[in-house]
Amino acid sequence: MLQTYAMVVNRNKNRTKLSTSSVEKNINVVNTVKNPSNENINKMEQSKKPAKRIIGTKIMEHVKLQPDKIIMKKKVFCLSNVKKCHRDDVVEFLQSSGINVITCFPVIKRTDENDPKAINNDEHSTMFRVCVEKKDEGKMKDPEVMLQHIIVREWKFNEKKLDFKNG
Known part of the structure; x- marks a missing residue:
């Protein structure tokens, strides 16, 4: 009974060896898990950013x-x-000024939130949330377009609270 054997080359001989021992490597790994460096945190934040979108403009x-x-x-x-x-x-006023209005909603004051009359979106109001096309942003900010004493500011959206328990 003849057995043939193949020669196996050890690939580890070709690799360069690091000067740190395996114990030191394990300690470094544990430290980075417990205390992530700023570099690791920045990498995690960058990975959460949405992919950049390109919107086509060609018309055919x-x-x-x-x-x-x-x-x-x-x-x-x-x-x-x-x-x-x-x-x-x-x-009607904004459209007469050449501003394309997408949506317009009355803003309900926090003190009136419990009032059942205030829930109706068609109610009269003294403050409005107006969504317009981006190209009309300059017209909205132009004091010559807006009536005297009316205050226009960019809408401040509430920041989303991160839930660390669920990831």
Whole structure:
């Protein structure tokens, strides 16, 4: 009974050896898990960023490939110090000034949140949340376009609270 054996080359001989011992390596690994460095934290934050999107601008007729919906960049503003009026009045004024209004909602004051009358979106209000196309941002910020004493500022969105328990 003849057995043939193949020669196996040890690949570890070709690799360069590190000067630290395996115990020191294990300690370093434990330390980085317990106390992550700023570099590791920055890498984690970067990995959570959404991928950059590119939105096409080419226009062609008679092509089968068509967008499902039109994507437009938006800007949200707060209009305040307005005499009590209906949201349709605000939309009408802004459109007459050449501003394309996407949405307009009355802002309910925190003191009126429990009032059942304030829940209706068609109610009159003294403050409005107005969403317009991004290209009309300059018109919204132009004091010559807006009526005297009406305050226009960018809408401040609430920051999302991170839940560390669920990841």
